[in-house]
Amino acid sequence: MEMTTDLAVVSRARSGDADAFRQLVERHSKPMFRVAYRMTGNEHDADDVVQETFLRAYKQLRHFEERANFGTWLHRIAVNCSLDLLRARGRADKHYGGDPESAELAGAAAARTDAQQDRLLMSADMQKHVAAAMELLSSNERTAFVLRHFEGMPVEEIGKTLGIQVNAAKHTIFRAVRKLREALEPIVRSTPCNT
């Protein structure tokens, strides 16, 4: 049987059909978790973001324009929720001095010897280093990078999301890439790239 389109389900949800909203939650929870996890880097935070995303969507459902794609609309809400959480966490980290373990991991990566690099290349800890390097980014840098790198969002859209000019958005992405490069270059081998 053909799946009812999002638009039809949204229309029912708008008229107060809780079951319709449930369908939307069931359809879109996993993709929202993915974007939330990439942005927050924390499983529990990502779960919270998913929940907050649907709560906001529920409250703003009447503002959803039917010409738009519901998934895209929801994605934008998830990004904003994640950004709010990152900014709040940034404030808290500033207050408590950040996550020392992450900073130590990323900093140590830059000081590895060649022999250590070889071992690291074979290590399952590589992913931890990537996660730690991502932790070095500010909330804006992380958001801009995730949206550009993983979500393929145009720079103009990223600027709008962050509330900054296009050039500032570009520089935010550059800064993020530079930080990642500085943290990860010592443990990475260059990859011939045809891009």
Place this chain on the structure above:
Amino acid sequence: MQHLTEEQLVSHYYHDGDAPFAPQHLAACDECRAQFDTLCGVLTLVDQLPIPERGDAYGDEVWTRLRWKLGSNRRRSVYGWMSIAAALVVAFIGGILWHARTQQTVTPQTVAAHNTPPVAPAAQPAAIASASKDRLLLVVVSDHLDSSERMLLEISNADAKHPLDVASESKRAGELVASNRIYRQTATRRGETRIASLLSDLEPVLVELSHAGSTLSPDEIAALQKRIDSKGLLFKVRVVSAQVGGHEAPATVPQKGMDSL
């Protein structure tokens, strides 16, 4: 030869169009090519950032956590409107009292001259206050019934062959029991026998659920389902909820237990 900047390399990687000359330059310049390959290596590594798996039931789990929040949001919204309505009623009654007092003090002669029968000033506000209390009762009961209906549905739809985790429902039922008692007593006092009767039927189920702890055994589920079914409780709740909420009752063939409504 002028080398590509880091920004231009990143732009080229993301196809941002800021460095249209980059491909030709990279083909000719080993130094920039090496820089670009390193950049690709770093960003390829970042791609390996793992994302924890979420199972097929994830959407359902999100909904389970979410629906109570949606309910409480709605309740907050209802309470918000109730506060505004109550403030308006108070202001209205205050206005009437002030008006009545002003009329009495300023123009008693006029009243006498027209030989108008004396009016009890408190009678009209009392009637208005009574009507507004009735309305408030209906609004809060409607919301209470919505929450109860969701809980009854959960139990009615549960698979009676397996234990059911009801930790959050049990806690919620405890809160509903307390409000159910207050609404039942108020409805009885105000002569709303139909609502009072329904709340009276609902209370034992809520009490039982509130004492259930974190898990219901298959036997307990079956017993609760039987109780809900034998009184046609779910249907009664829906009908009364629709009526007090000012909506149409669902167009369903009457079920058992409806005769008492």
